[in-house]
Amino acid sequence: MMSNLYQRYKRYKKKQLFQPGILGLLTNPFYAARRGLFVAITELARHVEGRVLDVGCGQKPYEMLFSPVEYIGMEIDSPENRQNKKADLFYDGQTFPFPQSVFDSVVCNQVFEHVFNAQEFLSEVNRVLKTGGTLLLTVPFVWDEHEQPWDFARYTSFGLHHLLELHGFKIISQRKSVVGVRALFQLLNGYIYKITRKSFCFFQLKHIGFLLFPIVNILGELAAFALPNSEDLYLDNIVLAQKVGHA
Numbered sequence: 001m002m003s004n005l006y007q008r009y010k011r012y013k014k015k016q017l018f019q020p021g022i023l024g025l026l027t028n029p030f031y032a033a034r035r036g037l038f039v040a041i042t043e044l045a046r047h048v049e050g051r052v053l054d055v056g057c058g059q060k061p062y063e064m065l066f067s068p069v070e071y072i073g074m075e076i077d078s079p080e081n082r083q084n085k086k087a088d089l090f091y092d093g094q095t096f097p098f099p100q101s102v103f104d105s106v107v108c109n110q111v112f113e114h115v116f117n118a119q120e121f122l123s124e125v126n127r128v129l130k131t132g133g134t135l136l137l138t139v140p141f142v143w144d145e146h147e148q149p150w151d152f153a154r155y156t157s158f159g160l161h162h163l164l165e166l167h168g169f170k171i172i173s174q175r176k177s178v179v180g181v182r183a184l185f186q187l188l189n190g191y192i193y194k195i196t197r198k199s200f201c202f203f204q205l206k207h208i209g210f211l212l213f214p215i216v217n218i219l220g221e222l223a224a225f226a227l228p229n230s231e232d233l234y235l236d237n238i239v240l241a242q243k244v245g246h247a
Contacts, residue, residue, distance in 0.1 A: 018061035025221075026214040029193040032186040032221075033235050036177035037138055040238040041065060041109070044173060047134050047240055050104025053096075055125070056111030059086045068105070096124045105134040110236075112139040116152045122167040123247040135169060135241045141176075142183060142235055144190055160237050169241040177236040180229035185220025189213055 016024035019038050020031050028034060045065040052066060057073030075081045077090035091097050094117070106125050115121045125135060139160065145151045155163075161171055178186055189212075196209030 025217050027210075028217075029189045029209065029213045030186070031189075031213075031217045032178050032182050033143075037109070037236060037238070038062075040175055040177050041136070041138070044136055044238070044240050047172070048105045048107060048136055049134075051102065052105045052107060053098070053103045053128060054107045054109075055096075056108060056114070057085065057087055058109075062107070062109065066105075066107075094120065094124075096128050098128045100127050101130045103128050103133060104130055105136070108135070108137045108139075110138055110140065112137060112155070113143075113153050114147060114150045118153065118163065119167070122163060122169075126168045126243055126247040129243045131243055131245075133243045134172075135164075135239075135243070137164075137237075137239045137241065138177075139237050140235060141237055142187070142233065144187070144194070155237060157237055160239060164239065164241050167247040168243055168245040170244045171239060171241050173238075173240040175238040176231060176234040177238055179231055179234040180224060181227050182220050182224040183233050183235050185216055185223060186235060189216045189220075192216065 013023065013027070016028055017030075018034055020028045020035050024031050024035065041062050042065055045062070048066045049068060051070045052068040052072065054060060054063070054071065054073045057075060060071075060073050063071055063073075072089065073085075073087045074096070075085045075087035075090055076093040081087065081090065089097065106129055108125070112118065112121070129135065137160075139155050141154055141156060143154070157174060157176060161174060164171060192209055192212050196207075196212075
């Protein structure tokens, strides 16, 4: 009985990493960012259907939000990815291993900033999508360097809009996630998370982090409620686009 309860708790806690609720507010240092993405993707998920390709799928954290005929997760081939990612297949990081026009939808979540050859990447997305197919893309605007040294770019809403149109896509919906002062509190928690991963004078700073994360999360929510927003400061872009032509 206790073992079953513990397993259910572990699954619930894991869920809080990408779909954070109340427990995530108290435990997840990336609560605001992950909550913002989860809400936006949930609202747009009905457009992702048919045969779906998730590029850079990781652990497929949002797969359950979609209703696909088939859902294929793809990652760059590396020993680390083969061990840690929930991918169905692996590729060379350049050419998608599929014929032209075989997918109804493509999902690309928090991956595009790690793509060095952005124009070739979007051409590949366009190539494997059917005409009229859907691209759901999320990518950071304000965020620290991560997964070094494979962090190559940040995109404004205007830059992303231009790139997608240049490669045969029509923008259906474009959103900014975690705007204004809430973004500042999320960046503060990100800073705390990184510095408390280290030891200082043989003291494990991560214990301080676990105490500070919920305080910063709650203060961020209160500040966002009390202060005016600035749409020019935000964490992530969320774009829903439709293939209307070839790249």
